[in-house]
Amino acid sequence: xxxRCFDSPEQATAALAGRIADAIRDRPALVLGLxxxxxxxxxxxxxxxxxxxxxxxxxxVSTFNLDEFVGLEASDAGSFRQYMERHLFRGVNLxxxxxxxxxxxxxxxxxxxxRYENALDAAGGIDLQxxxxxxxxxxxxxEPGDSLISRTHRVTLADTTRRDNAAAFGGDAARVPAxxxxxxxxxxxxxxxxxxxxxxxxxxxxxxxxxxxxxxARLPASFLQLRRxxxxxxxxxxxxxx
Ligand code: PGA
Numbered sequence: 001x002x003x004r005c006f007d008s009p010e011q012a013t014a015a016l017a018g019r020i021a022d023a024i025r026d027r028p029a030l031v032l033g034l035x036x037x038x039x040x041x042x043x044x045x046x047x048x049x050x051x052x053x054x055x056x057x058x059x060x061v062s063t064f065n066l067d068e069f070v071g072l073e074a075s076d077a078g079s080f081r082q083y084m085e086r087h088l089f090r091g092v093n094l095x096x097x098x099x100x101x102x103x104x105x106x107x108x109x110x111x112x113x114x115r116y117e118n119a120l121d122a123a124g125g126i127d128l129q130x131x132x133x134x135x136x137x138x139x140x141x142x143e144p145g146d147s148l149i150s151r152t153h154r155v156t157l158a159d160t161t162r163r164d165n166a167a168a169f170g171g172d173a174a175r176v177p178a179x180x181x182x183x184x185x186x187x188x189x190x191x192x193x194x195x196x197x198x199x200x201x202x203x204x205x206x207x208x209x210x211x212x213x214x215x216x217a218r219l220p221a222s223f224l225q226l227r228r229x230x231x232x233x234x235x236x237x238x239x240x241x242x
Contacts, residue, residue: 001211001224003232005239009199010042012233016130016197017046019231021056023128023193029060033129033183033191034088035140036065036080038167039199040132041087048091058094062123064116066131066140067182068104070154078168078176079104102152102181113152113181120152120187129191133198136160137206137219141182148217150186154179185223194227199235207234208241 006012020043024030034040050056065080074081081101089099100119106112120126131139136158142148143158157165162176169175188194198207210221211232224230234242 001230001232003211003234003239003242005234005236005242007236009039009235012197012199012235013040013043014046016195016233017043017050019195019233020047020128020130021050024056024058024061027127028057029062031062031064031123031125031127033126033131033187034063034065034084035130035132036067036083037132037164039197040130043130043197044087044091047088051092056092058092060098061094062098062100063094064100064120064123064126064183064187065102067180068102069177070104070109070179070181071177072104074101074103074105083168102183104177104181106181109154109181113154116181116183117152117187120183126187126191128193128195129188131188131194131196131221133196133203133206133210133221134158134161134164135202135206137209137221139188139196139221139224140184141180142185142188142220144218144220146217148220148223149184151184152187153182153184155182185220189223189227193229193231194224195231195233196221196224197233198238201237201240203234203238204241207232207238211242
């Protein structure tokens, strides 16, 4: 893994924004895989800034978000779709028809997962997958367990994950949906490039295990060790155990 360590979280996400901007300039029709969470908020702010400065054109870019909560309409304030509208989509010139999202309110989640997997295939897979990491080592909502699932699937969220997502639900973990839809490990492992960002001291342990530990379904991000290239953007706090 190609690990880069920065003095501050903002420097780490600004460097990653620059990496994404370079990829879009090289390939204007880039297929970009996108995460949600606290960590990428400053990443998306920087991408909006680059776009507003006339330095970045999203008009031919396609995006695929990693995951969405089951049971939430796209218009629900707690949905990842609304997070993306607030932090990125409204601030850049993405074509609406090239924004791909799992529908958490789909009546048949299995059909919805198959639709998304087909859309990923039709796009030729992901060119650049941007990832965060959960404190439990999840990527997307591929949660730790006895095994991992390759395709887009429905998942029961770990308690730590519901706690970490409580802020968007009035701080109450019990109001965070118990399930989500997520792309699987297959689309992540097949992406042409992967860039993972982690900041803050609470990520130091999972980052150490991701890079130095065994490859295990108990820490899904450890599977990234099997890829030829992974770029890892860290601040000092997340890198302190390396
Ligand atoms: P966070 O989420 O950025 O809010 O820590 C990361 C993740 O769960 O992937």
